[in-house]
Amino acid sequence: MIQLDLNAIAEHLESLEETIIFKLIDRAHWRANSVIYEKGRSGFAGNSDKSLFELRLLFQERMDAEFGRFCVPEERPFNKKLPTPGRKVSIDKTGLHTTDYNCINLTSDILTDYLALVPCICKAGDDGQYGSSVEHDVYAVQAIARRVHYGALYVAESKYRQMPEKLKPLIKAEDFNSLYTALTRKDVEEAIVARVREKVISVQSRIRTEIRHTITPETIVRFYHNCVIPKTKKGEVLYLLNRPPN
Amino acid sequence: MIQLDLNAIAEHLESLEETIIFKLIDRAHWRANSVIYEKGRSGFAGNSDKSLFELRLLFQERMDAEFGRFCVPEERPFNKKLPTPGRKVSIDKTGLHTTDYNCINLTSDILTDYLALVPCICKAGDDGQYGSSVEHDVYAVQAIARRVHYGALYVAESKYRQMPEKLKPLIKAEDFNSLYTALTRKDVEEAIVARVREKVISVQSRIRTEIRHTITPETIVRFYHNCVIPKTKKGEVLYLLNRPPN
Numbered sequence: 001m002i003q004l005d006l007n008a009i010a011e012h013l014e015s016l017e018e019t020i021i022f023k024l025i026d027r028a029h030w031r032a033n034s035v036i037y038e039k040g041r042s043g044f045a046g047n048s049d050k051s052l053f054e055l056r057l058l059f060q061e062r063m064d065a066e067f068g069r070f071c072v073p074e075e076r077p078f079n080k081k082l083p084t085p086g087r088k089v090s091i092d093k094t095g096l097h098t099t100d101y102n103c104i105n106l107t108s109d110i111l112t113d114y115l116a117l118v119p120c121i122c123k124a125g126d127d128g129q130y131g132s133s134v135e136h137d138v139y140a141v142q143a144i145a146r147r148v149h150y151g152a153l154y155v156a157e158s159k160y161r162q163m164p165e166k167l168k169p170l171i172k173a174e175d176f177n178s179l180y181t182a183l184t185r186k187d188v189e190e191a192i193v194a195r196v197r198e199k200v201i202s203v204q205s206r207i208r209t210e211i212r213h214t215i216t217p218e219t220i221v222r223f224y225h226n227c228v229i230p231k232t233k234k235g236e237v238l239y240l241l242n243r244p245p246n
Numbered sequence: 247m248i249q250l251d252l253n254a255i256a257e258h259l260e261s262l263e264e265t266i267i268f269k270l271i272d273r274a275h276w277r278a279n280s281v282i283y284e285k286g287r288s289g290f291a292g293n294s295d296k297s298l299f300e301l302r303l304l305f306q307e308r309m310d311a312e313f314g315r316f317c318v319p320e321e322r323p324f325n326k327k328l329p330t331p332g333r334k335v336s337i338d339k340t341g342l343h344t345t346d347y348n349c350i351n352l353t354s355d356i357l358t359d360y361l362a363l364v365p366c367i368c369k370a371g372d373d374g375q376y377g378s379s380v381e382h383d384v385y386a387v388q389a390i391a392r393r394v395h396y397g398a399l400y401v402a403e404s405k406y407r408q409m410p411e412k413l414k415p416l417i418k419a420e421d422f423n424s425l426y427t428a429l430t431r432k433d434v435e436e437a438i439v440a441r442v443r444e445k446v447i448s449v450q451s452r453i454r455t456e457i458r459h460t461i462t463p464e465t466i467v468r469f470y471h472n473c474v475i476p477k478t479k480k481g482e483v484l485y486l487l488n489r490p491p492n
Contacts (some may be wrong), residue, residue, distance in 0.1 A: 011454075011457040015275065015454075018453060018458065019272050022272060023268075025264065025268070026268060029265065043333035044332050045332065045333075052333075056313065059312070063305050064377075067302065068377060072377070086290050087298075088289050089377070090374070128336070131313055131315055131318070131335070198452055199452045202448060202449075202451045202452045203448075203452070205451075206441075206444055206448045206449070207264060208257075208260065210257075211260055212260075212264065
């Protein structure tokens with residue numbers, strides 16, 4: 001059984017920060033390569049309506065689906081119509097209350113924000129490294145999505161158990177904004193971004209910037225402020241609005 | 247055209263170090279989970295002769311092959327009989343002289359060494375996170391293989407151009423050991439591992455070890471000493487032995 005204790009959940013979210021930072025730095029090893037995001041320019045025959053990045057994400061998720069990735073609550077897919085798992089996946093009892101995890105799927109928002117982030121972390125221009133770029137794009141968006149959905153689901157359930165009397169009337173009234181406010185803890189958010197800022201600095205401290213491109217801490221701080229944290233909270237509200245009363 | 251200058255090649259190899267370190271730390275986020283390396287226990291119907299890790303690597307490489315990964319000289323596959331690329335991949339003129347890049351394929355050696363490394367970087371035991379573990383195993387072995395093959399091919403060609411008169415008779419005599427010795431630069435190797443040690447320390451310096459498992463610098467230093475560096479040199483020799491005289 002996954003521990004539905006807010007501290008344990010916060011620690012797991014903290015432990016996912018390095019993974020996100022690593023994957024963004026790895027993507028930034030390559031140029032922005034904007035052509036990989038242009039529809040119809042993937043070079044794949046018969047897939048002219050998609051970009052190389054979109055195709056890579058689709059192929060990756062088809063493979064992941066066969067391995068059972070999306071049986072895990074916090075692994076929400078970016079694509080629809082994925083294959084069923086080819087293997088049996090056993091999942092710990094989650095303690096979550098929802099009939100359909102895909103009611104809490106923030107991937108569309110994450111994708112928009114990630115695509116806006118790429119030109120901020122990568123050097124401008126084209127180095128021809130399209131394969132490596134889309135490969136690391138996919139790893140990055142998946143790491144971000146895992147963090148956002150894990151937070152959304154488990155933080156929401158845990159807060160519900162902490163203050164059911166405060167949340168129940170807001171859920172009943174379907175009051176998105178009041179729920180969002182009730183779930184907001186400014187001090188916690190500030191502590192998260194301060195820690196992320198320090199991690200981005202220390203992780204890159206031995207990189208020789210003449211030979212490898214680094215990312216500025218403020219870019220990642222902004223991404224946490226404008227995407228990771230608000231999308232997690234949006235997911236928390238969606239979870240609560242879809243939580244059947246027990 | 248890729249720069250066949252030994253300094254530029256060394257700098258590219260240096261820039262790949264963070265990627266390898268990141269991917270190993272990410273794998274070490276999960277337990278050793280030894281069952282994922284046991285043949286016949288993947289849980290996939292009809293694939294009873296392979297481990298979950300072997301299947302993940304195979305599925306990943308099938309996808310990568312469709313995207314054209316193995317058109318790139320330094321991307322040598324771990325598996326055989328992969329699909330042909332589904333898209334046109336344009337590769338810069340490499341300056342390499344070889345008729346078949348797969349004469350220089352160190353993946354079998356890398357795999358053996360990597361599987362021995364896993365219990366040294368991961369906490370012992372089983373956390374059930376099989377999907378995430380094999381996913382990050384694959385990213386790690388691919389990053390290591392890319393570094394080894396890049397070094398093998400480009401360092402060898404560059405050294406050949408630097409000292410053809412010294413290497414030609416050894417190549418003609420197919421003298422593996424003398425070639426290996428001629429390509430060895432102890433001082434360079436020591437500088438590499440010293441740098442890797444410092445990077446492993448600084449990259450992890452802000453990780454809270456109570457909540458995320460870290461890897462000891464000496465483990466990665468040993469892996470560079472016993473695998474990355476010698477396998478790169480073995481690949482250099484194989485390249486030279488397969489280099490048609492021009």
